[in-house]
Structure formats: structure tokens, C-alpha cells
Amino acid sequence: MxxxxxxxxxxxxxxxxxxxxxxxxxxxxxKRFQTFVTxxxxxxxxxSSPEQWHHIPGIMNPANDGSRGVGAxxxxxxxxxxSGPKFLWEPEHMWPNAPVEDLEEDDNxxxxxxxxxxxxSASQIDVLLQRYSSWSCLIKVMSWVLHFVQRSRKKVPAxxxxxxxxxxxxxxxxxxxxxxxxxQHFHKExxxxxxxxxxxxxxxxxxxxxxxxxxxxRVGGRIHRAPIAFKAAHPMVLPKSHHVSILIVRYYHYVLGxxxxxxxxxxxxxxxxxxxxxxxxxxxxxxxxxxxxxxAPTLQQVMADLPKERLVPxxxxxxxxxxxxxxPFYVKRSRSTVKVYGCIFVCFNSRAIHIEDVSSLETDTFxxxxxxxxxxxxxxxxxxxxxxxxxxxxSFACWFRI
Numbered sequence: 380m381x382x383x384x385x386x387x388x389x390x391x392x393x394x395x396x397x398x399x400x401x402x403x404x405x406x407x408x409x410k411r412f413q414t415f416v417t418x419x420x421x422x423x424x425x426x427s428s429p430e431q432w433h434h435i436p437g438i439m440n441p442a443n444d445g446s447r448g449v450g451a452x453x454x455x456x457x458x459x460x461x462s463g464p465k466f467l468w469e470p471e472h473m474w475p476n477a478p479v480e481d482l483e484e485d486d487n488x489x490x491x492x493x494x495x496x497x498x499x500s501a502s503q504i505d506v507l508l509q510r511y512s513s514w515s516c517l518i519k520v521m522s523w524v525l526h527f528v529q530r531s532r533k534k535v536p537a538x539x540x541x542x543x544x545x546x547x548x549x550x551x552x553x554x555x556x557x558x559x560x561x562x563q564h565f566h567k568e569x570x571x572x573x574x575x576x577x578x579x580x581x582x583x584x585x586x587x588x589x590x591x592x593x594x595x596x597r598v599g600g601r602i603h604r605a606p607i608a609f610k611a612a613h614p615m616v617l618p619k620s621h622h623v624s625i626l627i628v629r630y631y632h633y634v635l636g637x638x639x640x641x642x643x644x645x646x647x648x649x650x651x652x653x654x655x656x657x658x659x660x661x662x663x664x665x666x667x668x669x670x671x672x673x674x675a676p677t678l679q680q681v682m683a684d685l686p687k688e689r690l691v692p693x694x695x696x697x698x699x700x701x702x703x704x705x706x707p708f709y710v711k712r713s714r715s716t717v718k719v720y721g722c723i724f725v726c727f728n729s730r731a732i733h734i735e736d737v738s739s740l741e742t743d744t745f746x747x748x749x750x751x752x753x754x755x756x757x758x759x760x761x762x763x764x765x766x767x768x769x770x771x772x773x774s775f776a777c778w779f780r781i
Contacts, residue, residue, distance in 0.1 A: 514630035614652040699727040
């Protein structure tokens with residue numbers, strides 16, 4: 380403000396302060412402060428640079444004279460209150476040049492960064508389950524892992540001695556993956572079922588009458604005597620939010636040819652019971668790119684502007700008329716069957732319809748139908764009809780004489 384009000388040209392500007400702490404705040408470039416100090420330092424940086432600020436000892440600071448109480452006789456014509464500190468009248472290399480040190484780490488105005496400690500309890504198996512984006516690929520990898528584990532033991536089944544995966548191994552792999560997922564989400568329920576107790580009433584599995592079979596939590600119920608497969612009567616329980624559940628829904632949706640929600644859900648429940656599965660299937664299907672392209676709405680063509688004849692108000696019906704033929708219709712006449720057609724006249728304004736039957740598509744039959752229409756509905760669009768009607772009458776007269 381002072382520079383703008385002065386008529387002199389100012390080449391350089393210097394700021395002096397006897398507060399070393401304030402200078403440390405102004406010259407700081409690495410630490411962050413509390414809100415009060417941050418706002419004031421930002422305001423200082425908007426109109427000045429840290430290099431313009433220097434330290435002046437408190438004894439040499441004339442600003443202290445007005446705040447520390449001095450007598451009236453002190454303010455004489457030659458005092459520093461009017462002329463400023465004496466060192467400003469000397470060369471710049473003789474000015475006070477006290478270095479500004481860095482802030483201490485325990486300063487109260489420095490914002491303390493929160494210290495966060497994260498302890499990951501995820502096992503390597505869980506990392507492996509989260510790594511793959513395809514259920515079939517995950518099944519193959521886990522099958523090879525289990526294949527290696529089984530062959531490392533002393534007693535190896537005959538089908539494990541082959542160098543390739545067998546169908547039995549792939550089918551058993553899903554029964555090994557599900558317990559790993561259940562141990563993370565349904566650990567309390569697993570302990571209750573292992574002790575022969577029912578799960579608690581506030582559990583997510585309370586309504587499923589779950590049972591524990593070979594370490595796998597399955598849906599219970601009263602249909603175990605039904606003539607269906609065991610895994611369909613007692614599907615394995617999976618949570619909705621786990622990555623494995625998402626891979627299973629994607630896999631069956633792709634295998635079934637991008638089928639609908641209910642079909643995909645019914646096939647999945649032949650082996651797995653996903654909690655809130657219908658909601659998960661709907662989410663997966665809504666993000667399927669192939670389904671979005673296939674079910675996208677067709678483009679709607681924008682129709683052209685209506686002609687002037689369709690927009691003329693307060694006109695009697697059939698003032699502006701369009702016509703067309705439709706058919707043929709087969710009519711029995713005597714012992715033979717002949718073709719007949721219909722000539723439809725449509726009013727442009729009221730959309731009224733007048734139909735005349737014609738025996739053929741010849742010009743003479745059309746002229747007769749047109750004359751019958753005019754005799755009943757009056758002449759459409761007077762100026763045009765006055766020119767055409769005499770021609771039609773002459774044509775009709777010639778035809779009648781012949």
C-alpha cells in the first residue's frame with residue numbers, strides 16, 4: 380500500500396522483525412503449521428518473499444518505542460522514531476545480518492503428522508485368491524498347488540502320479556478354496572458348528588440352518604432326501620463381498636452365454652449359496668460390457684418437420700388429403716376368387732379416414748373411387764381440385780362413352 384501511494388520509484392523493499400520465531404515461520408519451506416499460523420504466513424507470502432525478511436535486534440527496533448512506554452520528551456526531532464534506525468543510513472554490508480535458524484521439531488505450532496500402524500493378517504493363500512481375475516484360472520493354479528502338496532506326502536493316490544491335472548483334482552479344488560474363505564468371514568459360526576451348537580440368532584447364517592460337513596459350512600434344510608445331487612441339496616456358503624464370490628458369478632455368467640439374473644443364480648446355487656446372491660448377480664450383470672452392448676436401446680430417428688398442410692388450423696375435414704392403396708383381399712365372386720383393393724383417404728389435420736373399395740389398380744377404377752370420395756366429402760384443397768376435377772370429369776366421360 381505504501382509503495383502504491385508513494386510518488387517515488389522503489390527499487391527494493393526490506394522487512395525487519397525482532398521476532399526470530401516469526402522469521403522462522405516465514406522462511407520455513409518444509410514443515411506445516413497449525414491453522415492460525417498457516418493463514419498468517421500465507422498472507423505474508425502473497426505480498427512478499429522470504430528473502431526480503433531480516434532480523435533486527437530488539438534494542439535497535441524503533442517500533443518498540445511506541446509500545447513500551449516512553450516519555451513525551453523522547454519524541455524530539457532527531458529521535459529514531461522519526462528518522463528510523465541509524466543502520467539504514469549506512470551501506471548495506473553494515474546492516475545487521477543475524478542468521479535465521481531452522482525451527483525446532485518440538486515447536487507447538489508445527490502440525491504433528493499422525494502415525495498409523497497397519498498390521499496385515501492376510502495369509503499368502505488369501506493373497507493368491509485375490510490375485511486372479513478368473514475363476515477357471517484360479518481353480519487351475521490352486522489345483523497345481525494342491526497337486527504339489529499331495530505329491531510331497533508319502534502316500535500318494537494313483538491319480539496324483541500323472542504329470543497333468545486330473546478331473547478329480549479340479550473338482551476337489553473348489554471344496555478346498557471355500558473353507559479358506561469361510562474361515563475369514565464365518566469364523567465364529569465355524570466354531571459353534573464344530574462344537575455341535577447352532578449359530579447365534581444375530582448371525583448372517585441363522586436363517587440357513589447351516590451344517591458342518593468335512594470342515595465346509597453348508598446350507599442345511601429338510602431336502603436331504605430329495606432325488607438331487609448332494610451339493611445341490613446342501614450348497615457351500617460364501618459371503619457376498621469376497622473376491623471368490625465375484626469370480627464365480629462372472630464365470631457362470633460367461634459359461635451360460637450371458638444369461639439373465641435368475642438363470643445364473645439358479646445354476647450357481649447348485650453348488651454355492653452366496654449370501655444376498657441375487658444382489659451380487661445383478662451388480663455383475665450390470666457391469667458386463669457384452670450385455671450392455673447387446674441390450675443397449677436402439678437409436679431413435681428424429682422425424683422431419685411437419686408440412687404446412689398438416690398445421691393449417693380451422694379447416695374442415697379432408698381439406699388437405701392424402702391417399703394410398705392397400706390389399707389385395709381375395710373375394711369370392713360366383714365360382715371364382717378375385718382380388719380387390721382398398722383406397723384409403725386420410726385427412727392431414729384431423730386424421731379422419733375414408734375408405735373406398737376398388738376392383739383393381741387401373742386408372743379408371745381410381746378415378747371412380749376419387750369421384751365417389753369427392754361427392755361424399757367435398758373437394759379437398761379448392762385451388763388444386765378446380766384444376767384437376769375438369770380433367771377427371773372429361774376422362775370419366777370418355778371412359779363412359781367407350
